[in-house]
Amino acid sequence: MIPVLAGAVALTGALAVGASATKSKVDDVKSGDSESAENVQITIQPDESTELGDPESDRLESIGKSAVNAGTATSACTAAAERAGVDRYAEAELAEQMHAKAYARDIGGTIVEEETSVFTPDGGVDRMIKGPAGEKTVQVKHYSDSLGESVLEQYSDVDVIATTNGLKDGVDPAEYGIDVVTIDDWSVIQRMKLSGTRIKRGATKPITSAASRIGTATKTVAGRAAAAARTGVSGFLRLSLGKQLLIASVLIVVVGGIVYFLWKRSQDDD
Secondary structure: EEEEEEEHHHHHHHHHHHHHHHHHHHHHHHHOOHHHHHHHOOOOOOOOHHHHHHHHHHHHHHHHHHHHHHHHHHHHHHHHHHOOOOOOOHHHHHHHHHHHHHHHHHHHOOOOOOOOOOOOOOOOOOOEEEEEEEEEEEEEOOOOOOOOOHHHHHOOOOOEEOOOOEEOOOHHHHOOOEEEEHHOOOOOHHHHHHHHHHHHHHHHHHHHHHHHHHHHHHHHHHHHHHHHHHHHHHHHHHHOOOHHHHHHHHHHHHHHHHHHHHHHHHHOOO
């Protein structure tokens, strides 16, 4: 402790001496002591805030702004692709699997796998979950809107209603003895999987649509060309024999002339 105090006292004394010397120099200048005045040097330390700018700092700032702008644009494009990729029918099977996994995880149960499709008539039961209290029947509703009382009344015989967008305000599933699973019960990975599926579908939708239009146009053109060819052949066959021979002779002369012209030009090139 004593060495620290001694150091502080020494530093204070040095500052006092320096201040006294500076004052003495300024007094000499004021009194007209030219010799002392010549030795006075006034140094102005530049303020960092008034500097014209550090090129490296400016470059890093520019890179940072560009990264932020690129991130914002990417986020907007991703969100747009996800909105465009929403397809409730195509997502039905994935939603059913995710809801079943979420509920099985919550009750510590397992999914009873069945050899049926999500679109197979099931009598109100989409999945079976085997848990500590026995098997639970699950009905999945992957609707764009939240569910109302009428849906719970319709499926009052099942144990669990899985609804992606929850229930309407004021709807109490406990009145029907039904458990409810929503997308809020999904894990982060499950929600990312649904979002990724939508983004992929939304991003490829313009390409798929364009390919479909090109395919349709190609089929239309090919169909019209084939129809025209069939019409031409049919019309040719309905002509009299003399007209058919005349047309055939003209075609032979034209084709022969073209072949001769091409052969002659090749000879001239040699």
